[in-house]
Amino acid sequence: MVRLLLIQPNYRLVYSYAGSDTATPIYPPLGLAYIAAVVREAGHDVKILESNAHNLTHEQIKKEIFNYNPDFIALSASSSLMNEVDKLSNLCPENVKVILGGIHASSAPDEVLTNHPKIDLVVRREGEETIVEILENKPYEQIDGISYRDNNGNNIHNKDSKFIEDLDSLPFPARDLLPMDKYFSFEARRSPIDYIVSGRGCPYRCTFCADFITSGRKLRIRSGESIVKEIQFLVDKYGTQEIDFQDDNFTFYPDRIKEFCDLMIKTGLNKKIVWKVANGVRCDKLTLPMLKHMKKAGCYMLSLGIESGNQEILDKMRKAEKLEDIRNAANWCHQVGIESRGLFIFGNIGENRQTMRDTIEFAKSLPLDTATFHICIPMPGTEHHEIIKKEGKFLDVGFEGLTAYSDGAFILGDVNPKLMSEMQKKAYKQFYIRPSFVMKRFLRIRSLDDIKLIAKGGLEVLKFATN
Ligand code: B12
Numbered sequence: 513m514v515r516l517l518l519i520q521p522n523y524r525l526v527y528s529y530a531g532s533d534t535a536t537p538i539y540p541p542l543g544l545a546y547i548a549a550v551v552r553e554a555g556h557d558v559k560i561l562e563s564n565a566h567n568l569t570h571e572q573i574k575k576e577i578f579n580y581n582p583d584f585i586a587l588s589a590s591s592s593l594m595n596e597v598d599k600l601s602n603l604c605p606e607n608v609k610v611i612l613g614g615i616h617a618s619s620a621p622d623e624v625l626t627n628h629p630k631i632d633l634v635v636r637r638e639g640e641e642t643i644v645e646i647l648e649n650k651p652y653e654q655i656d657g658i659s660y661r662d663n664n665g666n667n668i669h670n671k672d673s674k675f676i677e678d679l680d681s682l683p684f685p686a687r688d689l690l691p692m693d694k695y696f697s698f699e700a701r702r703s704p705i706d707y708i709v710s711g712r713g714c715p716y717r718c719t720f721c722a723d724f725i726t727s728g729r730k731l732r733i734r735s736g737e738s739i740v741k742e743i744q745f746l747v748d749k750y751g752t753q754e755i756d757f758q759d760d761n762f763t764f765y766p767d768r769i770k771e772f773c774d775l776m777i778k779t780g781l782n783k784k785i786v787w788k789v790a791n792g793v794r795c796d797k798l799t800l801p802m803l804k805h806m807k808k809a810g811c812y813m814l815s816l817g818i819e820s821g822n823q824e825i826l827d828k829m830r831k832a833e834k835l836e837d838i839r840n841a842a843n844w845c846h847q848v849g850i851e852s853r854g855l856f857i858f859g860n861i862g863e864n865r866q867t868m869r870d871t872i873e874f875a876k877s878l879p880l881d882t883a884t885f886h887i888c889i890p891m892p893g894t895e896h897h898e899i900i901k902k903e904g905k906f907l908d909v910g911f912e913g914l915t916a917y918s919d920g921a922f923i924l925g926d927v928n929p930k931l932m933s934e935m936q937k938k939a940y941k942q943f944y945i946r947p948s949f950v951m952k953r954f955l956r957i958r959s960l961d962d963i964k965l966i967a968k969g970g971l972e973v974l975k976f977a978t979n
């Protein structure tokens with residue numbers, strides 16, 4: 513038996529929603545919780561140090577590491593967290609192997625091994641099987657999906673590990689190792705809120721999206737039965753009242769959605785919790801009957817992955833979707849009473865001021881309840897990143913600059929940070945501060961909580977858009 517300490521870095525050091533600390537949600541690190549569950553099942557001792565939820569200082573983290581005295585320390589990070597990863601790995605004792613997994617490790621293993629000397633080992637893609645092999649001291653050459661330095665300091669990348677085909681066979685994430693009372697989202701309708709991943713991977717090829725790097729191009733889904741079992745467990749154990757699905761492509765298989773919704777209704781869970789998909793669904797996969805059924809099964813909100821209001825730009829980003837699909841989806845959500853949030857990006861391939869204006873006008877023309885306008889962040893491993901490397905220019909913004917509310921990290925054609933920021937602020941102002949929208953929000957007030965939510969959300973957006 514070995515002791516593994518998993519560390520979730522504090523993402524609030526580099527990321528905030530619309531520039532607001534109080535509006536920034538605190539999410540559980542589900543990837544690490546999956547890893548922990550599997551490691552525990554394999555008979556090892558494991559702890560998750562949630563420095564994000566606890567807002568720990570480096571001094572406190574150092575103390576925790578010392579007290580737990582682990583054999584291995586493993587961290588998870590998105591690209592924007594890599595400077596923090598350096599600081600954390602410097603806190604680790606010399607004799608302890610330090611492992612990095614997650615999206616940045618999977619996208620840029622060479623970068624990690626070359627520029628982050630305290631990281632001994634990189635785990636690419638899904639880590640559940642690989643981590644157990646590492647802990648059980650299998651020789652590195654025999655472990656698929658890892659990258660490491662050989663004795664001469666050369667970077668070695670073993671062949672990829674296989675994706676886990678049967679997601680139902682995984683244990684639920686080890687939420688008992690997480691501070692479950694710390695997670696919150698200011699826009700949740702009910703609390704406590706929890707998060708579920710019901711599928712991994714996506715067959716589409718949107719140029720800006722990094723999901724395929726850890727999860728692959730094939731969508732693997734959990735059965736409706738397995739999801740409902742997890743929801744029931746969360747309701748029983750934590751009194752969960754709201755679920756947010758973090759899937760890459762939740763509605764891709766209509767039969768699975770039907771099975772899930774039928775079970776929610778049959779078990780009565782649709783009366784106990786509400787649920788939403790805030791990470792975004794494809795508009796072309798929604799139908800009116802599907803949305804009606806989802807509403808009956810407890811769904812109250814869907815984020816629509818719209819990205820752009822200009823067809824040519826959608827085509828260039830390989831979204832494989834028509835503006836008409838998007839308009840239908842937004843109208844149907846409105847018709848059945850499911851709130852919709854439009855997710856938009858500025859700075860896509862081929863954009864200019866006019867295409868960004870088209871996006872703002874399109875957003876305003878849809879019956880959306882909310883919208884977010886992100887600055888495009890070309891992440892390593894994505895097609896957009898490759899195109900900028902060849903035809904544009906990356907700006908030196910550091911890892912911290914790789915977030916959707918930073919100033920922008922590249923120049924490509926007409927797209928530059930100044931234009932993206934200007935249009936992002938315009939979009940927030942024009943979308944939220946218009947009489948018809950404000951009126952609609954006020955007409956929908958049902959409780960004191962609604963007023964608080966609208967006032968808080970409104971203030972944050974106003975602050976961001978006007979500063
Ligand atoms: C939830 C989420 C968030 C949450 C935070 C979640 C958290 N606790 O960190 C919030 C909303 C705060 C967020 C913010 C941002 N996010 Co985000 N987010 C996600 C999302 C949708 C789901 C993550 C998740 O839970 N996945 C499910 C679990 C099971 O998978 P996993 O985390 O990948 O873990 C598996 C493997 O990666 C691996 N693994 C992971 N960690 C480790 C560690 C070890 C040691 C090992 C062995 C293995 C391992 O094993 C796990 C199990 O198989 C992903 C998309 C996605 N599908 O993953 C984007 C994603 C990670 N986010 C992304 C981005 C760009 C951002 C933002 C920059 C966006 C912004 N608005 O500015 C910020 C940056 C925040 C930050 N600094 O980390 C990109 C990251 C690209 C990159 N190279 O960094 C992704 C991939 C989305 C995308 N389409 O491109 N995000």
Ligand code: SF4
Binds near residue numbers: 714716717721722723
């Ligand atoms: S943006 Fe959505 S549809 Fe496009 S590749 Fe990513 S997960 Fe798939």
